[in-house]
Amino acid sequence: MELVKKRVIETDIVRKRKLLKRRRFPTSISEASSEEYAVPVAKRTCQRRTRETINACNEIHGGTRENKSPILDALWLTLVKEATPFQLGKYFSLSKKVMKKVVPKVVKESIPTFENSFDNKVRSLRVLYSKGLLSKEKYKSIRLNLSMNTRKSGKKLESLKFMSSVRLPKILPYEKLITFVKSIDVGNVNNFKDFCYDLDADEIVEGSYRELQPFLLQLAEMYVCLDKTSPALCHFGSEPYHLRVALGADGAPFGKDDEATSWLVSFLNVGQQIASETDNFILAGANCSESHLSMKRYARKLVSDVGNIEGKTFYLPVSEASAKFTFELIPSDMKWASTFSGELGNSAFYFSPFGNVNNDNKSIVNASLGQSEQCLWKPWVYEERLQVATKVEAKRKELGQTRLAESTKRTKLLDYIRSLNSRQETTLLLGPLVDKIFAEPLHNSNNACQQLHELMLVHANDKSKLAPNCTNPVRDVPGCALASHLTTLKEIGASRLYKKVKKWCSQGRKGSLSYRFTGKETKKFCHNFMSLLKAISREDDSPQQQLQICTFAFIGLQLRDAISRFSRVTITEGVLQEIKDSCKRYFNACSLLLDSVTPTVWTIGHAIPYHTDLLYRKLGLGLGINTMQGREAKHVRISQYAKHATLSTRWNLVFRHDFITTVWLRQYDPASFHYHKSTDVYVPKKIEQPNVCYCGLDKECSAEKCSLCSSEIYKSVERSAETGALDPYICNLLSVTS
Numbered sequence: 001m002e003l004v005k006k007r008v009i010e011t012d013i014v015r016k017r018k019l020l021k022r023r024r025f026p027t028s029i030s031e032a033s034s035e036e037y038a039v040p041v042a043k044r045t046c047q048r049r050t051r052e053t054i055n056a057c058n059e060i061h062g063g064t065r066e067n068k069s070p071i072l073d074a075l076w077l078t079l080v081k082e083a084t085p086f087q088l089g090k091y092f093s094l095s096k097k098v099m100k101k102v103v104p105k106v107v108k109e110s111i112p113t114f115e116n117s118f119d120n121k122v123r124s125l126r127v128l129y130s131k132g133l134l135s136k137e138k139y140k141s142i143r144l145n146l147s148m149n150t151r152k153s154g155k156k157l158e159s160l161k162f163m164s165s166v167r168l169p170k171i172l173p174y175e176k177l178i179t180f181v182k183s184i185d186v187g188n189v190n191n192f193k194d195f196c197y198d199l200d201a202d203e204i205v206e207g208s209y210r211e212l213q214p215f216l217l218q219l220a221e222m223y224v225c226l227d228k229t230s231p232a233l234c235h236f237g238s239e240p241y242h243l244r245v246a247l248g249a250d251g252a253p254f255g256k257d258d259e260a261t262s263w264l265v266s267f268l269n270v271g272q273q274i275a276s277e278t279d280n281f282i283l284a285g286a287n288c289s290e291s292h293l294s295m296k297r298y299a300r301k302l303v304s305d306v307g308n309i310e311g312k313t314f315y316l317p318v319s320e321a322s323a324k325f326t327f328e329l330i331p332s333d334m335k336w337a338s339t340f341s342g343e344l345g346n347s348a349f350y351f352s353p354f355g356n357v358n359n360d361n362k363s364i365v366n367a368s369l370g371q372s373e374q375c376l377w378k379p380w381v382y383e384e385r386l387q388v389a390t391k392v393e394a395k396r397k398e399l400g401q402t403r404l405a406e407s408t409k410r411t412k413l414l415d416y417i418r419s420l421n422s423r424q425e426t427t428l429l430l431g432p433l434v435d436k437i438f439a440e441p442l443h444n445s446n447n448a449c450q451q452l453h454e455l456m457l458v459h460a461n462d463k464s465k466l467a468p469n470c471t472n473p474v475r476d477v478p479g480c481a482l483a484s485h486l487t488t489l490k491e492i493g494a495s496r497l498y499k500k501v502k503k504w505c506s507q508g509r510k511g512s513l514s515y516r517f518t519g520k521e522t523k524k525f526c527h528n529f530m531s532l533l534k535a536i537s538r539e540d541d542s543p544q545q546q547l548q549i550c551t552f553a554f555i556g557l558q559l560r561d562a563i564s565r566f567s568r569v570t571i572t573e574g575v576l577q578e579i580k581d582s583c584k585r586y587f588n589a590c591s592l593l594l595d596s597v598t599p600t601v602w603t604i605g606h607a608i609p610y611h612t613d614l615l616y617r618k619l620g621l622g623l624g625i626n627t628m629q630g631r632e633a634k635h636v637r638i639s640q641y642a643k644h645a646t647l648s649t650r651w652n653l654v655f656r657h658d659f660i661t662t663v664w665l666r667q668y669d670p671a672s673f674h675y676h677k678s679t680d681v682y683v684p685k686k687i688e689q690p691n692v693c694y695c696g697l698d699k700e701c702s703a704e705k706c707s708l709c710s711s712e713i714y715k716s717v718e719r720s721a722e723t724g725a726l727d728p729y730i731c732n733l734l735s736v737t738s
Contacts, residue, residue, distance in 0.1 A: 104166045114169050121180050122669050124171040128181075129661045132640035139174050146171065186659040187218065189652065192286045195294035195301075205294055207286025208651040209263075212305040216245070216265070216325055217314055219281060222667055223267065224319040229670070233269040236619050241321050244268040244619070246329040247283075247302070247433075249336060250628065251290055253635050254642060254650075259289045262638060263298070264631050268328055272569050273675045274625055277633035278666075282658050285638070285651045291339050296429055299340055303431040328619070329626050330436045333443045334599065341434045342389060342426035346599045348414070350423035354439060354607040355379050362602050363591045365724035366584075369606040377606065380424075382435055388424040392417055438611040439603050442519060442628045445563045447600040449525045450517040452559065453532075455594065456552055457501065460485045460536040461509055463545065471506045484535035492528040497521050519629065526563060526682040529556040530696040530708075543713075543733050550714040551593040554721065557695055558586040559604075564682040566608050571622035580609040585721040592720055593730075 054071055057063070063070040080088070092098045114120055127142060128134055134142070147170040148157045159167035172180070192207030224241055227233045235242065246268055252260040263284040266274055273279045284298055306327050314323050330337070337353045338345055345351075350358045355369045355377040367376035395416050399409045417425060428434050464480035466473060473483040482505070489498040500515040517525070525532075530553060537549050562582035565575050587605025591597050612623040619625065641657040642650045666673050686692050693699040693706035708714055716729035 100164050104164045107163065107166050111167065111169050115172070120169065121172060121177070122665070124177050125181070125660065125665060126669070126672060127171055128177060129657070129665070132637060133643070133657055135644065136174055139177075143171050143173070181656070181660065184656075184660060184664055186656050186664075187215065189655045192284065192294065192298075192651070195297040199293065203293070205286045205288040205292065206648050206651065207284065207288070207294075208655050209284035209286075209298065210282075210655075212265075212283065212302060213309055215281070215283065216243075216309065217316065217323075218663070219265075219267070220314070220323045220325075221316045221318050222663055223269070224316055224321045224323065226666070226670055228319060228321075232271075234271050235269070239324075241316075241323045243323055243325050244328045245325055246274070246331055246626070247306075247327060248329075248331040248628075248631070249284075249290060249295070249299075249340075250332065250631055250635065252285060253639050258287075260285065260287050261290045261292070261295055262635065263302075264634060266630065268619065268621075268625055271621075271625075272677055273630075274569065275627055275629040275633075275678070276675050277630055277637050278662050278673065278675075280630045280634045281662055282634070282638070282655060285654060287647055287650070290336050296340075299429045303429070303433060306433065307431075327433065328436060329438060330430065330433055331440055331626050331628050331631065332437060333440060333628070334603070337434075337437045338423075340429045341437065342385075342424060342428045344414070344417065344423045344425050348423050349418045350421070351599050352602060352607065353380070353423075353437065354603065354611070356421065357602055357606075363595070363597045365588045365591050367606070369610045379610075380422075380434075382428075382432060385422070385424045385428060385434070388417075388420050388422045389427050391420065392425055393427075438615065438626050439607040439623065440626055440628050441563070441567045441608070441623050442632070444600055444603055444608065445567065446517040446519065446522050448559055448563075448604055449522045450515070451596075451598060451600060452529070452552065452556060453497075453517075453525060454513055455596070456529075456532060456536065457482075457485065457513055459545075459548055459552070463536065463538070463541075466509070468508065471508065472502075473505055481536040481538065485532060488528075488532050488535040492524055492531060494521060494524045494528075497524075519632075522563070523680055523682060526556075526560040527684045527696070529553075529560070533708075534697060546711075546713055547593070547717070547730065547733065550708065550711065550717050551589060553695060553708060554714065554717045555586060555589050555594070558582045558589065558721070560682055562586055562604065562608075566612055566623045567627065567682070568622045569624035569627075571612070571616060575622070576612060576616055579612055583609045585718075588724050589717065589721040592724070592726055593717065 053075075054068070057071040057074055061070045061074040079091075083091070092103065128139055144157075147160055147168050149160045161167055171177075187210065189208045189210060192209050193204060194209075196204040220241070220243055223233060223243070227241075233241075236244065244267065246266045247263070249261055249263045252262045254260045262282055264280045265283045266280045268274060270276075270279050286292070286294060288294060309325050310327060312324070314325075315321075316323055332340075334346055334353060337343075341353055343353055350356060351362075357369075357377045361367075361376065364376060369375060369377040369379070371378065392413070396413060399412060402409070404412070413425075417423065430437075460481040464473065464477065464482040466477060466480065466482065470476050473480055474486050477483055486498065486501055486505070489501060497515065497517075501513060504513050533549055533553055533556070538545075541549065559582075562579060565571070565579045565582065568575065571579075583605050587597075587601060590601045590605070608623060611626075615621055615623060615625065638654055638658070641654045645653045684696055687694050687696060690701045691698060693709055695706060695709050697706040697708060699706040703710070712729060713733070716727040716733075720727045720730060
């Protein structure tokens with residue numbers, strides 16, 4: 001009997017072990033949370049154990065069949081406290097009941113709350129202002145595509161679901177978002193008609209402006225708060241939060257026949273980001289030209305405001321910091337600088353706003369601009385300008401009392417200004433701020449490349465000797481220099497310039513090409529000017545034509561190197577010296593070999609190295625800090641904001657949208673703002689290859705330079721530019737061919 005009992009017990013143990021192997025009981029997290037059973041016995045055993053657990057908990061925590069809350073509460077608290085987050089996650093993710101019936105219900109209830117939250121409003125604004133301002137239709141389309149899906153039938157839309165019966169959270173509907181946009185406080189924006197108080201009805205302009213001091217304090221508060229979180233501001237060796245301000249105006253691009261002007265303000269403390277449109281802020285804008293009387297009145301107000309702001313310390317309550325403001329730069333082109341400095345234009349005898357150079361001495365080589373006695377040209381002195389303006393005003397009144405013709409009065413007045421060795425005609429609208437106007441790198445680079453391209457185009461046209469009725473050189477005379485020039489422009493990707501030159505040819509090639517280079521064309525030209533020269537060169541070129549080609553090549557190379565260096569924000573002593581050397585050689589070559597010293601050539605040759613040196617000594621930065629690139633980018637963004645506005649509402653909308661994108665969003669979502677430094681360079685990277693010359697043409701790997709750069713004519717051009725005198729080889733060449 002005992003033996004039989006022993007065998008029965010052993011059999012029972014074996015049976016239990018087999019049942020365990022058949023997953024009768026959970027042995028891991030995955031089994032415990034699973035709701036599937038391998039065999040019916042496992043399900044019954046699990047149910048029995050569940051009842052035993054409930055009964056045991058009932059004895060400890062109380063509860064009834066009708067009210068199991070104390071038991072369930074105790075089990076839940078025990079599980080939450082004893083299990084790790086990882087274990088809880090495993091239990092939930094493997095339970096169909098939890099994942100299909102519990103979690104979706106909880107998540108579904110939180111979606112409307114999120115959609116009405118402030119975070120979703122910020123999220124929606126980021127979509128609305130992505131790469132400009134989206135139209136109503138575009139925004140609605142994005143919202144639809146982000147949250148809706150089509151069924152297989154394609155007839156009905158349904159919400160996209162990321163889990164069972166749970167839809168994706170939607171961005172705000174367009175109407176609600178616009179209501180929120182209108183509710184954002186953008187500060188005091190005043191009507192620009194304040195400066196049109198006595199003008200005729202047809203002279204009154206629509207526009208908006210901000211008061212300078214409150215806006216500067218608001219921007220300073222934003223930058224200081226961001227800097228305390230993530231330090232990025234430059235302090236130029238002075239106390240923290242001494243903010244250096246750049247202030248200037250330029251024409252806003254609303255179209256060829258739609259004049260408008262905007263004033264922008266920025267801080268030099270942001271360093272490289274000065275070239276970003278998000279770090280240039282709109283101070284004023286109106287539907288008028290730069291020289292409109294209302295703009296001049298606004299300039300006088302700004303000068304007065306600047307005088308009240310400089311020298312004071314302001315307390316910033318939010319960041320609990322103190323800030324000072326110093327106005328360091330007035331970025332502008334030369335036309336605007338002359339107008340607001342009360343000067344004559346660059347067609348005057350004294351043509352430059354940066355020094356007393358004139359048409360008689362502008363071509364002198366190896367001269368310089370500066371304060372020392374050795375310098376041929378001196379910067380204009382503010383006090384002397386005021387004196388000249390007073391004398392000119394007296395002369396104007398004197399001429400006004402005569403019966404001379406208006407054209408005669410004007411001629412006599414210009415002659416009088418010239419006799420005073422000046423170009424000052426009226427009072428200085430900018431007051432002492434005129435001394436903050438420095439040569440601007442972007443416009444001067446574009447103008448210089450444009451002028452060099454025109455000389456190359458004239459050379460190609462003269463060499464081609466086309467008939468007057470030839471309107472398509474590529475088709476009619478495919479082998480000529482002008483046809484090669486056109487083909488090369490297309491090959492290097494200068495599509496807009498190619499179309500303009502092609503149109504010029506179709507119109508009979510009369511006069512000079514009228515096309516204003518942008519930064520894009522300038523970079524293309526700097527990378528490929530040697531390809532253009534190679535295209536218009538011929539083996540049977542005369543010595544004079546070869547000399548012209550080599551001169552263009554040398555000037556293009558010096559211009560490329562100079563632009564690459566003086567467009568930088570961060571420079572060193574070595575780079576500063578390279579700028580001076582390249583600008584000197586560029587100017588000397590233009591003066592000696594092209595006899596073409598334009599205001600741009602003189603500015604690059606003398607004003608730019610002088611101003612770069614001044615800024616480096618004062619701020620430790622290069623002339624790139626004075627660039628108009630960020631302001632030009634801002635104008636493109638302004639045109640996007642105003643695209644769907646009327647003339648009367650344009651600037652109010654522009655001010656609102658610009659404030660939200662550059663100030664409000666940055667305050668509430670600073671992580672979404674990233675400055676991506678441009679990777680574009682003026683010097684092509686291909687010159688680092690062993691088979692490419694420094695100029696950009698192909699060469700033998702064993703050779704130091706290409707055939708053009710190693711030619712005797714090119715070397716003589718190089719020596720002439722270095723010494724400032726025509727090389728004997730060139731003199732001999734010109735005397736033989738004359």
